[in-house]
Amino acid sequence: MPSFVTSPYVLPVVLLIASNLFMTTAWYWHLRFKEVALWQVVLISWGLAFVEYCLAVPANRWGATVYAPAQLKTIQEVITLVIFAGFSWLYLNQPLAWNHALGFAFVAVGAFFIFHKW
Numbered sequence: 001m002p003s004f005v006t007s008p009y010v011l012p013v014v015l016l017i018a019s020n021l022f023m024t025t026a027w028y029w030h031l032r033f034k035e036v037a038l039w040q041v042v043l044i045s046w047g048l049a050f051v052e053y054c055l056a057v058p059a060n061r062w063g064a065t066v067y068a069p070a071q072l073k074t075i076q077e078v079i080t081l082v083i084f085a086g087f088s089w090l091y092l093n094q095p096l097a098w099n100h101a102l103g104f105a106f107v108a109v110g111a112f113f114i115f116h117k118w
Contacts, residue, residue, distance in 0.1 A: 012063030016076050019055035020083045022048050028084075031092060074114040081107055 005014055026048035030041040056076075063072045081104055088094040 008062065008066045012059040012067065012072065013075060013079075015055045015059035016063075016079050017083070019052045019059060020076070020079050022052035022055065024080070024083050024087050026052060028087060028092065070114055074111045078107065078111050 004010055026045040029048075030036060030045070033041075060072055063075075067075070085096055085100065085104070089096055
């Protein structure tokens with residue numbers, strides 16, 4: 001019996017969460033280290049992005065067996081917003097405001113419509 005994490009419905013989500021942690025870090029880690037030369041930031045970020053791709057590509061390949069491409073993209077976008085909100089708050093010390101919550105709510109409504117069968 002396969003474990004919960006290796007379920008074809010769960011594994012792509014777990015991989016997308018992991019990939020997004022790497023990509024968010026690749027894009028934004030350097031904002032706290034403005035003294036690091038831009039060329040170094042780019043090289044470090046490319047390395048992080050490589051790991052992200054190594055996780056995202058299998059997530060989408062395997063996820064396409066149980067999710068439609070629009071559903072996979074929606075899952076990825078929701079994960080992106082949640083991880084970015086946490087990263088922004090915890091790592092970049094940026095407060096989350098009511099307009100952020102409202103925007104995220106609109107995305108959640110959009111996700112509902114992507115997954116809802118009419």
